[in-house]
Amino acid sequence: xxxxxxxxxxxxxxxxxxxxxxxxxxxxxxxxxxxxxxxxxxxxxxxxxxxxxxxxxxxxxxxxxxxxxxxxxxxxxxxxxxxxxxxxxxxxxxxxxxxxxxxxxxxxxxxxxxxxxxxxxxxxxxxxxxxxxxxxxxxxxxxxxxxxxxxxxxxxxxxxxxxxxxxxxxxxxxxxxxxxxxxxxxxxxxxxxxxxxxxxxxxxxxxxxxxxxxxxxxxxxxxxxxxxxxxxxxxxxxxxxxxxxxxxxxxxxxxxxxxxxxxxxxxxxxxxxxxxxxxxxxxxxxxxxxxxxxxxxxxxxxxxxxxxxxxxxxxxxxxxxxxxxx
Numbered sequence: 244x245x246x247x248x249x250x251x252x253x254x255x256x257x258x259x260x261x262x263x264x265x266x267x268x269x270x271x272x273x274x275x276x277x278x279x280x281x282x283x284x285x286x287x288x289x290x291x292x293x294x295x296x297x298x299x300x301x302x303x304x305x306x307x308x309x310x311x312x313x314x315x316x317x318x319x320x321x322x323x324x325x326x327x328x329x330x331x332x333x334x335x336x337x338x339x340x341x342x343x344x345x346x347x348x349x350x351x352x353x354x355x356x357x358x359x360x361x362x363x364x365x366x367x368x369x370x371x372x373x374x375x376x377x378x379x380x381x382x383x384x385x386x387x388x389x390x391x392x393x394x395x396x397x398x399x400x401x402x403x404x405x406x407x408x409x410x411x412x413x414x415x416x417x418x419x420x421x422x423x424x425x426x427x428x429x430x431x432x433x434x435x436x437x438x439x440x441x442x443x444x445x446x447x448x449x450x451x452x453x454x455x456x457x458x459x460x461x462x463x464x465x466x467x468x469x470x471x472x473x474x475x476x477x478x479x480x481x482x483x484x485x486x487x488x489x490x491x492x493x494x495x496x497x498x499x500x501x502x503x504x505x506x507x508x509x510x511x512x513x514x515x516x517x518x519x520x521x522x523x524x525x526x527x528x529x530x531x532x533x534x535x536x537x538x539x540x541x542x543x544x545x546x547x548x549x550x551x552x553x554x555x556x557x558x559x560x561x562x563x564x565x566x567x568x569x
Contacts, residue, residue, distance in 0.1 A: 282546025294342030372402020
């Protein structure tokens, strides 16, 4: 098939049509006001639980964050705008969490208990959630496009995450390896002697709550920063929650190899230089069951707003295309 170029007169008419459309639609044409958006994010992820922390009594949120243990998280999201001030986001993220009692600075105060406890863990985290974003300043805007605008927002949602805490086990030959802690039942989970301590699931629910802002570098592209806290319903992200159990019970429920691991990992005080030499008493405090674990992130985000081809501006954009002759 042969393609024939339009005659000069037709080409001139096409140009006149384009300029006319631009003039009459200059206030409505934009590629940044679509209903859908997608983006990515990366930033530090922080653990808030029984392990680690700083001097004094253990606290929640920023006071007990151990910045040397900060790990980077990354993720992607898609978003639907039910209205310009209301967005519905679906996201998936991956990161790592860690906690070490041995990094606590010993000042001779209440932190000494955690320092001597000397427990540790690390885990991968994969989360997925759906959240609702609110953009309150939209009602104060004069809509003349998105480029150059800053939009603060708040978000709240619901989701789930998967984790799998591990501890470092030292073998008799001096080598070490990271082993899964849940199967070792370090606090008696699933043992008949501790009927109130059920085995926990590695998939848990979460409520993400956060705030951030978007700055539109272009009509359809923005960058931003977001801080998001995850409230969870488990105290076992770090596999520490209640009290020490009778270590002799491990042999009744575990294989010989697992029993050796459990005896070492449920109490690591003998790894502390100049630390306590006696094993903790049965039912002595190991964790704090009154507070569930949590984590939060500070994420740099970038996103692309897709054009709405069914909108007035989208139709105007399509109409500006020149005809092709065959």
